[in-house]
Amino acid sequence: MRKPILAGNWKMNKTPAEAVAFVEGLAPLVAGYEGVEIVVCPPFVSLPGVAHALRGTRIGVGAQNIHWAENGAYTGEVAAAMLQGLAGYVIIGHSERRQYFGETDEAVNKKIKAALAHGLTPIVCVGEDLAQNEAGVTDTLVSGQVRAAFAGISADDAPRVVVAYEPIWAIGTGKTATKEVANRVCGAVVRGTLADLYGAEVAATIRIQYGGSANEKNIGELMAMPDIDGALIGGASLKTDAFTAMIRITAAKE
Numbered sequence: 300m301r302k303p304i305l306a307g308n309w310k311m312n313k314t315p316a317e318a319v320a321f322v323e324g325l326a327p328l329v330a331g332y333e334g335v336e337i338v339v340c341p342p343f344v345s346l347p348g349v350a351h352a353l354r355g356t357r358i359g360v361g362a363q364n365i366h367w368a369e370n371g372a373y374t375g376e377v378a379a380a381m382l383q384g385l386a387g388y389v390i391i392g393h394s395e396r397r398q399y400f401g402e403t404d405e406a407v408n409k410k411i412k413a414a415l416a417h418g419l420t421p422i423v424c425v426g427e428d429l430a431q432n433e434a435g436v437t438d439t440l441v442s443g444q445v446r447a448a449f450a451g452i453s454a455d456d457a458p459r460v461v462v463a464y465e466p467i468w469a470i471g472t473g474k475t476a477t478k479e480v481a482n483r484v485c486g487a488v489v490r491g492t493l494a495d496l497y498g499a500e501v502a503a504t505i506r507i508q509y510g511g512s513a514n515e516k517n518i519g520e521l522m523a524m525p526d527i528d529g530a531l532i533g534g535a536s537l538k539t540d541a542f543t544a545m546i547r548i549t550a551a552k553e
């Protein structure tokens with residue numbers, strides 16, 4: 300059985316003080332929901348404070364990006380090794396990084412390998428934009444992103460990776476993919492591609508999240524779908540009430 304994982308991607312929001320205050324408020328509210336793996340992903344500068352505030356709780360901490368190199372002349376970047384003690388997860392290849400910062404499939408693959416080498420759980424984002432969706436190339440594109448992301452990753456390591464299917468047209472737009480569409484891409488396309496790469500048995504252990512305008516109103520029906528194992532949540536994860544409700548609803552499904 301795959302344990303559902305709800306991760307809040309805060310993107311570029313909240314100061315370090317706001318981040319700490321937020322998680323201090325959140326932790327007691329969600330302490331009882333043991334059937335759900337919970338992660339918050341603040342900006343780098345908030346990781347030390349948030350990690351400290353969440354020590355001893357069951358909320359995990361994730362970064363939003365890493366560089367693939369161990370260290371070196373990469374101004375403005377952060378290496379996986381530097382997250383030791385601060386984060387157990389890292390979002391890799393978010394569409395905003397692909398779109399605004401030129402992140403390629405090859406970079407995504409190198410970052411996943413760096414994350415795994417340092418014991419971090421990568422949350423790897425894939426998904427098509429509106430034009431690609433309308434052109435009917437979603438399946439080919441997403442499948443290609445999955446293949447590129449997992450290139451050179453062994454069947455032993457593959458289950459340590461979480462995949463997030465985030466259709467770009469659904470991110471921050473209030474237009475959620477229908478549960479049928481989200482489940483079909485998570486299942487037939489993402490898990491299907493993973494089955495091609497690693498066999499059905501391994502693919503069945505890999506967690507696949509949906510992301511894109513997920514909120515407390517639609518999370519229940521999304522989580523009821525067989526191939527959706529959690530959500531990567533932007534806007535709603537910044538609000539205590541909404542995020543807590545989403546965790547409660549997901550826990551109730553287990």
Ligand code: 13P
Pocket residue numbers: 308393465469470471472473510511512513531532533534535
């Ligand atoms: P929203 O939930 O705000 O649409 O963002 C989704 C997302 O990009 C999470 O990584």
